[in-house]
Amino acid sequence: MRLGFHYHIPAISKTDGIYMPGYQGRFIDSLANYCEEVTCFLHSPMPGERGLMDYRLTAPNVTLVDIGPHASVPQRLFKARRFTQPLRSWHNRLDAMLLRGPSPLLPAMAQAAPDVPLALLLVGDYLAGVNDLPQPPWRREAIRLFAWWNYRQQLHIARRSLTMVNSRLLYEQLRPLVSELHEIRTTTLTTADFFVREDTCPAPPYHLLYTGRMDRAKGLFEMVGALALLVSQGEDVILDLVGWPAENDSIIDELTVLAESKGVADRVRYHGYKKVGPELFEFYQQADIYILASRSSEGFPRSLWEAMAHSLPVIATKVGSIPYFISGAAELVEPNNISSIADSLQMILHDGNRRRGLIQAGLNLARENTLEVQAQKLIDNIRTWLDKYHGKTI
Numbered sequence: 471m472r473l474g475f476h477y478h479i480p481a482i483s484k485t486d487g488i489y490m491p492g493y494q495g496r497f498i499d500s501l502a503n504y505c506e507e508v509t510c511f512l513h514s515p516m517p518g519e520r521g522l523m524d525y526r527l528t529a530p531n532v533t534l535v536d537i538g539p540h541a542s543v544p545q546r547l548f549k550a551r552r553f554t555q556p557l558r559s560w561h562n563r564l565d566a567m568l569l570r571g572p573s574p575l576l577p578a579m580a581q582a583a584p585d586v587p588l589a590l591l592l593v594g595d596y597l598a599g600v601n602d603l604p605q606p607p608w609r610r611e612a613i614r615l616f617a618w619w620n621y622r623q624q625l626h627i628a629r630r631s632l633t634m635v636n637s638r639l640l641y642e643q644l645r646p647l648v649s650e651l652h653e654i655r656t657t658t659l660t661t662a663d664f665f666v667r668e669d670t671c672p673a674p675p676y677h678l679l680y681t682g683r684m685d686r687a688k689g690l691f692e693m694v695g696a697l698a699l700l701v702s703q704g705e706d707v708i709l710d711l712v713g714w715p716a717e718n719d720s721i722i723d724e725l726t727v728l729a730e731s732k733g734v735a736d737r738v739r740y741h742g743y744k745k746v747g748p749e750l751f752e753f754y755q756q757a758d759i760y761i762l763a764s765r766s767s768e769g770f771p772r773s774l775w776e777a778m779a780h781s782l783p784v785i786a787t788k789v790g791s792i793p794y795f796i797s798g799a800a801e802l803v804e805p806n807n808i809s810s811i812a813d814s815l816q817m818i819l820h821d822g823n824r825r826r827g828l829i830q831a832g833l834n835l836a837r838e839n840t841l842e843v844q845a846q847k848l849i850d851n852i853r854t855w856l857d858k859y860h861g862k863t864i
Contacts, residue, residue: 471853472507472563474586476579477570480515480523480540487526488534492746493772495525496658500845501568502529509533509564511557511579513540518717524745535560543574543616550575554582561586566852569627572596577623580631587859588631589852592640593656596620632855634848636770638794650858652851655795655839658746659775665751666833667781669826670758671819674706678815679757679782681750681773684715684740689763689787689805690725696763696811698732703812705819707737709761712753714743754780759818762786765805770795775839778832783825785814799831 475498481490490498490512502508508529514536515523535556538549546553553575561567561583569576570591580588596617605613628648635641636656644651680693690711697709715721722740729738744750754760760777762785770791777784784800786792793802801818803810818825 471505471849471856472509472565473501473505473852474509474511474557474560474564474567474583475501475570476511476537476557476567476573476575478513478540478573478575480513480519481510481534482515482520482523483534483536484526488532489523489526491522492525492750493658495527496660496746496841497656497845498532499527499529500660500841501849502527502532504846504849505531507531507533509535509560511535511537511560513537513553516540522714522743525747546574547578547616550578554578557582566856568852571624572617572620574620577620577627580627587856588627589855590624590628590631590633591654591656591848592624592628592633592635592637594637595640632851634851636791638791650855654848654851655770655775655844656772657775657839657841657844658772659779659836659840661837661840661842663751663776663779664833664836665755665780667829669822669829670782671822671825676705676707676758676819677756678707678709678759678761679712679753679777680709680761681712681744681753681776682762682771684711684713684719684721684725686721687765689765690721691728692763692765692806692808692811693761694725694728694732694734694738695808696761696815697737698729698734699808699812700815701734701737703816705816707815707819709738710753710757711738711740712742712744712750751776751780754782757782759815760784761811761815762792763803763805763811764789764792766790774800775836778836781829781833783818783828784832785811785818796832796835799835800828 479494481488537553537556564586566589567583567586568589569579572594632650633648634652634654636654641653693709697707700707729735760782764787766789786800787805788802789805801814803814
């Protein structure tokens with residue numbers, strides 16, 4: 471199968487190969503294992519994004535087609551025809567096109583290849599996070615209007631395409647509306663990434679870890695609040711934050727001010743962005759508990775699989791698909807509830823049987839959700855869809 475792929479995360483060609491952020495690169499490499507060829511229609515990075523192009527693809531059967539710079543969303547929408555022209559020129563060389571969304575150009579990309587069977591992989595909901603955006607009210611409402619328009623266009627395409635979602639909420643929302651709908655897991659985890667241990671928390675100070683976007687919707691302020699509450703109760707704990715903020719977002723400074731006001735500035739440590747692989751995984755291996763305090767809907771954060779694969783007990787909020795996918799393998803709490811987060815952390819710190827049980831359950835669940843397993847399921851879904859579309863196997 472000759473598969474095309476588009477998402478808004480950029481990539482770049484260098485003399486020694488194709489580079490992109492590790493979480494996308496691992497996904498593309500996993501697809502290439504099951505395809506004759508994968509052609510990626512991706513933006514080139516803006517100057518400030520070049521440092522994120524830290525993963526070199528290993529698959530030899532991947533081609534990168536530069537569709538233009540990863541400019542602002544309004545610029546991409548205004549010049550959509552220019553950005554989609556490479557796909558218009560290439561479409562007759564594809565058996566199927568995989569569009570990951572939500573993404574600004576998803577509707578335009580679908581229109582650019584009307585004769586190519588489409589598969590959608592939906593991993594989130596633009597509308598769900600609008601209220602947490604650090605934007606003036608007028609701009610937030612403009613973004614909400616765009617998100618609604620993008621969702622309506624995306625739904626129109628999903629009705630005539632194969633649609634895969636990594637969110638139980640999205641699945642339930644789309645089930646009455648989309649005939650070819652499948653639930654799937656998304657991950658960056660490979661079988662080689664596992665770090666197996668029976669227990670954590672051997673001695674204080676205990677390290678709590680969060681990895682991912684430095685985003686208000688991830689409950690970072692609640693994490694700092696829970697840390698401060700634990701310290702006031704005599705616990706020796708440290709919160710390690712690993713990830714990246716949005717451009718021009720002041721969230722790191724705001725977290726610093728909050729930590730200082732609560733007297734825990736020396737216990738909240740921001741380590742910046744770390745590339746997927748040993749550089750990032752070292753933090754999981756040195757941590758005692760993984761925490762994700764998302765305020766609102768999630769597809770399913772890949773960091774939870776990474777934490778479980780590194781034998782970490784997990785605390786997460788009951789939002790999005792999290793309770794559906796990991797119930798029984800993590801301690802689940804209500805969002806926006808600092809005292810509940812602190813209580814769960816204290817329980818894991820001091821109840822060794824519960825902690826070791828969560829670690830083992832998490833390891834077992836993570837083994838079912840590696841790239842090797844999930845990429846094959848995704849490609850099998852596309853092949854079955856093509857059988858129906860063409861009446862033959864490709």
